[in-house]
Amino acid sequence: MLHIAIGNLVSPMILFFVLGVLSGCIKSDLAIPDAISKGLSLYLMLAIGFKGGAELAASGAAGTVALSLSAALVLSFGLPVLAYALLRWLTSLDSVNAAAISAHYGSVSIVTFVAASGFLGDRGVPYEGYVVAMLAVMETPAIVSGLLLARMSRPDGAGAPRTPLLSREATREVLLSGSVVLIVGSLLIGWLTGKDGLAIMAPVIVDPFKAVLAVFLLDMGLQIGRRLGEFKAVGWPVVAFGLYMPVIGAAIGLLFANAIGLSAGGMTLVAVLAASASYIVVPAAMRHSLPKANPAIYVTLSLAVTFPFNLIVGIPLYYKVARMLAEMSGG
Amino acid sequence: MLHIAIGNLVSPMILFFVLGVLSGCIKSDLAIPDAISKGLSLYLMLAIGFKGGAELAASGAAGTVALSLSAALVLSFGLPVLAYALLRWLTSLDSVNAAAISAHYGSVSIVTFVAASGFLGDRGVPYEGYVVAMLAVMETPAIVSGLLLARMSRPDGAGAPRTPLLSREATREVLLSGSVVLIVGSLLIGWLTGKDGLAIMAPVIVDPFKAVLAVFLLDMGLQIGRRLGEFKAVGWPVVAFGLYMPVIGAAIGLLFANAIGLSAGGMTLVAVLAASASYIVVPAAMRHSLPKANPAIYVTLSLAVTFPFNLIVGIPLYYKVARMLAEMSGG
Amino acid sequence: MLHIAIGNLVSPMILFFVLGVLSGCIKSDLAIPDAISKGLSLYLMLAIGFKGGAELAASGAAGTVALSLSAALVLSFGLPVLAYALLRWLTSLDSVNAAAISAHYGSVSIVTFVAASGFLGDRGVPYEGYVVAMLAVMETPAIVSGLLLARMSRPDGAGAPRTPLLSREATREVLLSGSVVLIVGSLLIGWLTGKDGLAIMAPVIVDPFKAVLAVFLLDMGLQIGRRLGEFKAVGWPVVAFGLYMPVIGAAIGLLFANAIGLSAGGMTLVAVLAASASYIVVPAAMRHSLPKANPAIYVTLSLAVTFPFNLIVGIPLYYKVARMLAEMSGG
């Protein structure tokens, strides 16, 4: 365990992340231009989507695909309810903020997923290509759960005129958000073009993948380092939630994945999906639909607490447990 | 034929283009940052120029080079005259708009050329390196033709004081436009440094070339998708012109290339040069020199009609015919 | 010698630089987006730092490391004094401008260093990994020297109240400047992750390194070409300084490196460090701390005179001498 964690720690990915956090903390003027940063983020989505699709094509669509996607749906809808209950019980956050945060934990962090796939790749651990489809499925349902939780808990909810949960436009924006479209589209293209397509794309999306991820993590570190000061605004009970919620999510994710019969690699990734919190799609949706929730809280929690936790501690931990589960099932 | 067209269709390049068009249509917020997009476009020019130069150095400058460049000049000067006649005859556009559009069709679309070279590369079809020099030669002469056509058709043209066709500054801008300088410069550098130079540049300009092109086509798709609404402003007779003009241009290009004695690959590329329409250099020049022409028309036509047509239907079609011509000549 | 210089001249790196300068001179609108340019510059720092660290790990830290770093410190502190004396003696610049310029020559140009490492790589010449650490060490001490020289020469320096040489904030900014943090950080990560880390990063930082450098040099050429008009503001005696100072600096650097016992490759790089002039970190520091010095002079001198000189003439020259020295020592 410790061995794996240390092996994980001395990877360039993690170390560049740490370098970023430190540089951000000490207010170095090191900064990656916005456009590059956005470009790298699109790269990671395209690459992970395409490779998932190509793997799916190679493996042949298994019968468990439908089951997996349903599980993804359940997780994304369900985890916010649990998160909301924990927040209301263990912290002093009001219902709107609790609902907004809870939506983040039903959704996923693409970079955490990408880092986990890199972690598995390093160790030669295979995973089911359609887990990438689960990623895409899990991005948005949690938003609906979060908004329902906010509405149900509103004192004036009963008598007020019924406005739609998500305005038509907000729904559009969420469903057609760039990351969803790019991941799903790349997955389909990878699946359609298969091995030949992968051969064409490989020099860009396979060989340099982990190095690009390292650079992106440097950038994320920089941004997180600069925001560390906002911890105070969040409060320790809420920070604690950002640490135990991923572990609980991962446990549930592992149970689901094990029940479906995924491999150790697949289980690890599902655990990561359940454990991670969105920091792009959901914050944008919450800012539109729950404007009273404080973005400084949910962004800081998702980005500066849960993301580093999953990246450094979570991934090796979930993998360790996934292997144990796989051995038990296999044995 | 159908086989090739389908083979072309399921390439990642085309599919990413289609993904882009669809995302643009449904107004997804997927967008590639401007700086990245510009960077990719420069990359494609540098890569195609350098590789053309290196191939030229490898093959030894053939006697047909001068002939080919002259043919390029004739095509670029001549095609606008044909285009103008067709537009005035078959559409209701006024002379200024017809002249502005015609200039685009004498010039070339670099990305279409690049996509065609990728298409040939996929099939292992070689082509003469100096076709890239033809590309560079064809970029700007068409502008002069277009402006001449606009002037000749002006009712007050006879009596008015003679202003220069292109102001001195406009001439500078056209001749020294970034794409001309970068392609010609890279061609020269590739030619000067030859095999050794290519070895140094290959990890960037050869291996990832097609994958980068795929990403760029995603971006072009996004931009075209967002502008599809402007079709209405263009009118169907003009849209039709954007579809038959490339076929006519390609036919003429094939005749020229066959007469010069190019290979099937070289013929395909010359056809693509003749068939494609500029969407960067010429629009800028027309906006300066023919301000009364409506940019929404010529940009939409070149970018949203002719470009996708050539990319999806044109390239495999021209290649098919080029192969037939080559077999006939070879036999 | 001539042979090497010509070999150096026909490399894509130098030719793209020349293309850039020419395009800039003729005012072509060829331009690389700011964000890309900044991204490439970060890439070069990360790559050179990481590779230096990995090489350091591979070679095992030698006893000469501490000696080398001390030499770097002495060079960076000392060279400005020499530069200042020459400027005051041989040009008519006032003391503030002379001091500001002198600081640039004690510091280093990262891209010149990177180009030199590419030059050595082309020729299969190895160098000590910790020379990269010398680069990092030399970046900032020269700033202190330059400011001391400016203060000492101020007529009112004696009686005035003692303000700190560098305000606390200016010190922070210099020490934590992005390039210092990124190079040192990457060096450490390269050193910590060693061979495994390099395997992960290689597809991004090793294989495409020289091609990326070529593109970056195109960009630098563009920027220099556009500023050539500012030569007049600088004056010939000062331009001459920009040509002989690097040679003097290189000679001193070679003596130091030879005394320490570095290889021919290592000596060449130390010569380049001593010969080159900063164009990012030091100009920013001078603008803050010596606002009366004219930035047009020191930026033009460092970027448009010394940089091209070192790139085209200096690197092969220093290498030639380094080899001679190495043979003498070895024999």
Add this chain to the structure above:
Amino acid sequence: MQLYRKKRIELVVETARAKAIIEMIDATGAKGYTVLQDVSGKGQRGIRDEAHLTGLFRNTMIIVIASEEVARQIVERSQVLLENYAGIVALSDVEVVRDEHF
């Protein structure tokens, strides 16, 4: 040269709200507007800059030149739209040449 007196409205609003504001401006009958993406700043809601990963902490500047009547409407309606969001609105006098543009 005849000059016409108009009002210039300058809004700095959080980017998440820019779309709604622009739709409102269109709805008032204003004949145009200018948008400056990615502006940073400080105000009641603290420092706002391009923390690009989320984009939630960015500002957009919108400038409208319009008749006094339309300007007043824009100012008023913006107050409702900016409840719970970061944003400021300022009004000033300008003169323009072509009346029909505004």
Add this chain to the structure above:
Amino acid sequence: MQLYRKKRIELVVETARAKAIIEMIDATGAKGYTVLQDVSGKGQRGIRDEAHLTGLFRNTMIIVIASEEVARQIVERSQVLLENYAGIVALSDVEVVRDEHF
């Protein structure tokens, strides 16, 4: 502190025309100007934004602070240059400290 009354001219013009406008501004004897690249907006010629592939649908904002006399010239000459091109011009009052800068 002595303040001097000047005019502030704000132009939003299509980028293809920015160079000509700036040369005209220089020619009027204005002592300076400020340029904001890549501004988007809407006006008589529809929505204009950074459709970067062509660059034809972009705007540039130019701000000049100048004496009333020079300002009037800039406004007038801009009308000629903007015939057939997208663009607006607005004039307002400002006060500055250092008279010699403007």
Add this chain to the structure above:
Amino acid sequence: MQLYRKKRIELVVETARAKAIIEMIDATGAKGYTVLQDVSGKGQRGIRDEAHLTGLFRNTMIIVIASEEVARQIVERSQVLLENYAGIVALSDVEVVRDEHF
């Protein structure tokens, strides 16, 4: 709708000096400001644009809306900070809705 009269201060300064200017603005008690990075222009110190390798030739635009009193202070203190640096300052009248923001 009650409008309050404020001053709008527009500064275009060389980017190297922007941080010091912003700190000064904070120190005067101004309640906010807006920053536009990477503005180019021309003035007494020649043409200034994004020669990014050094960044020394870039401008930043800063806009502050404040009470007359604070505005006057900002203008005055900026003069000291801009000695030896490129930069201009212009003052104009604006009206705002929410007095407490400025």
